[in-house]
Amino acid sequence: MRKSLSIIAVALLGTLACGGDDGPEQSAECKKYVACVNATMPEIRATVDAAYGADGTCWQTDDSARLCTAYCTDGLTQIRGRHPDESACR
Secondary structure (H helix, E strand, C coil): CHHHHHHHHHHHHHHHHCCCCCCCCCCHHHHHHHHHHHHHCHHHHHHHHHHHCCCCHHHCCHHHHHHHHHHHHHHHHHHHHHCCCCHHHC
16 A cells, blocks of 8 residues: 555656646656556556656656656556566566
């Protein structure tokens, strides 16, 4: 449960730190993170997708994209620790 809360916190921090529509494309790390969350924690899918998905708020500026990509990398590492056999997380 604690790790789920950490991942949710990462998603919420990313949502607060990131911006809108025009700008960089979704990073490969965030594509993987979103797929991994969808496979392992569907209950937070909408929150994660709103921030880190292809049309998420993270992709407004280069700075927000870098910050969000770091959050995705950290979140993916956490989920992989809990679900090492999940193919969507590799």
